[in-house]
Amino acid sequence: xxxxxxxxxxxxxxxxxxxxxxxxxxxxxxxxxxxxxxxxxxxxxxxxxxxxxxxxxxxxxxxxxxxxxxxxxxxxxxxxxxxxxxxxxxxxxxxxxxxxxxxxxxxxxxxxxxxxxxxxxxxxxxxxxxxxxxxxxxxxxxxxxxxxxxxxxxxxxxxxxxxxxxxxxxxxxxxxxxxxxxxxxxxxxxxxxxxxxxxxxxxxxxxxxxxxxxxxxxxxxxx
Amino acid sequence: xxxxxxxxxxxxxxxxxxxxxxxxxxxxxxxxxxxxxxxxxxxxxxxxxxxxxxxxxxxxxxxxxxxxxxxxxxxxxxxxxxxxxxxxxxxxxxxxxxxxxxxxxxxxxxxxxxxxxxxxxxxxxxxxxxxxxxxxxxxxxxxxxxxxxxxxxxxxxxxxxxxxxxxxxxxxxxxxxxxxxxxxxxxxxxxxxxxxxxxxxxxxxxxxxxxxxxxx
Numbered sequence: 440x441x442x443x444x445x446x447x448x449x450x451x452x453x454x455x456x457x458x459x460x461x462x463x464x465x466x467x468x469x470x471x472x473x474x475x476x477x478x479x480x481x482x483x484x485x486x487x488x489x490x491x492x493x494x495x496x497x498x499x500x501x502x503x504x505x506x507x508x509x510x511x512x513x514x515x516x517x518x519x520x521x522x523x524x525x526x527x528x529x530x531x532x533x534x535x536x537x538x539x540x541x542x543x544x545x546x547x548x549x550x551x552x553x554x555x556x557x558x559x560x561x562x563x564x565x566x567x568x569x570x571x572x573x574x575x576x577x578x579x580x581x582x583x584x585x586x587x588x589x590x591x592x593x594x595x596x597x598x599x600x601x602x603x604x605x606x607x608x609x610x611x612x613x614x615x616x617x618x619x620x621x622x623x624x625x626x627x628x629x630x631x632x633x634x635x636x637x638x639x640x641x642x643x644x645x646x647x648x649x650x651x652x653x654x655x656x657x658x659x660x661x662x
Numbered sequence: 663x664x665x666x667x668x669x670x671x672x673x674x675x676x677x678x679x680x681x682x683x684x685x686x687x688x689x690x691x692x693x694x695x696x697x698x699x700x701x702x703x704x705x706x707x708x709x710x711x712x713x714x715x716x717x718x719x720x721x722x723x724x725x726x727x728x729x730x731x732x733x734x735x736x737x738x739x740x741x742x743x744x745x746x747x748x749x750x751x752x753x754x755x756x757x758x759x760x761x762x763x764x765x766x767x768x769x770x771x772x773x774x775x776x777x778x779x780x781x782x783x784x785x786x787x788x789x790x791x792x793x794x795x796x797x798x799x800x801x802x803x804x805x806x807x808x809x810x811x812x813x814x815x816x817x818x819x820x821x822x823x824x825x826x827x828x829x830x831x832x833x834x835x836x837x838x839x840x841x842x843x844x845x846x847x848x849x850x851x852x853x854x855x856x857x858x859x860x861x862x863x864x865x866x867x868x869x870x871x872x873x874x875x876x877x878x
Contacts, residue, residue: 641723
């Protein structure tokens with residue numbers, strides 16, 4: 440083996456990498472937050488909307504789930520300007536992530552809504568619980584318990600997926616690595632470093648989500 | 663800049679075969695690797711279980727794009743230069759091994775423990791027990807998520823375009839750079855992916871519903 444590893448250039452660019460990681464987190468967090476709003480609206484539309492709305496939402500879910508994220512970014516960043524909609528690369532990246540994640544989150548939230556047991560609501564009423572208690576203990580908590588694991592793993596997938604946004608030069612970790620790579624030509628070193636960074640972020644989120652789950656969602660209901 | 667002609671459309675559609683071929687190779691590679699991972703993960707040896715679990719975590723916790731980048735750059739360390747073809751096939755196979763391994767581990771573990779005990783009581787050793795008793799029952803459970811992952815894999819091959827492998831997405835970019843009709847070209851390509859992936863998704867969902875109905 441004659442290859443000389445040289446991480447000095449990569450490590451000396453740590454402010455850029457930290458900045459990139461921060462942007463990855465901001466981009467993913469924003470996309471998840473907006474995606475959730477879109478997905479809750481979509482899930483309500485799918486469970487209780489009129490038929491044309493339900494069909495439109497189904498078509499949206501199928502279309503997004505069965506095409507690559509990369510093509511979705513290209514459509515938004517390169518395709519939309521020909522319809523007169525011009526977006527900066529960061530906005531396009533955010534919109535693409537929202538469009539993508541909401542298609543998955545709609546189905547998760549819909550399952551959560553359908554998980555609510557009408558019989559239990561009646562039982563709660565019979566036991567004399569107040570409407571707010573019924574909503575909090577019988578509707579909201581089981582629904583959150585049902586969707587929490589899927590939604591949190593969806594967030595980690597979204598964060599990893601956001602690396603694809605580097606192709607349109609959005610500000611995030613993989614794009615920062617691309618800049619460093621083109622300056623230093625240390626391709627392996629820089630990509631290896633940021634792969635480790637993504638992995639550490641995933642580990643942190645796995646741990647944190649797991650801890651929240653154990654602390655707030657798996658304990659018996661407090662009265 | 664030139665006009666978008668029918669030759670361009672056929673060039674893009676023709677590149678579909680590279681997307682499909684890459685998907686098939688990665689799926690076969692992933693099946694071999696995934697079998698090993700699933701067996702290691704459910705086996706008797708603690709150290710093998712730990713290694714398999716670590717492998718799965720690493721691939722589930724890092725972006726596919728970077729797995730492909732590393733598959734492209736890492737062989738250079740050993741003085742081997744790989745073309746985008748090999749790098750994409752290698753990266754996607756390793757990726758698929760982790761995900762299929764995790765899916766199949768789940769399927770193996772769902773088979774009731776009594777089945778394994780009964781087979782042992784009948785005098786079957788590990789391999790015949792696996793091949794004759796456990797796997798045939800696990801396969802039924804594993805089909806829907808495996809087909810679901812195949813859809814992920816086909817979509818994932820689009821990222822091979824970024825390391826320079828000319829498949830459907832790359833072909834579209836090449837034509838777009840020359841003709842600049844992004845909406846038409848990427849719309850067409852999205853449609854092609856959809857036509858390939860949607861039947862698989864629908865099949866996966868139908869099988870899943872069927873299994874759920876049987877279980878009830």
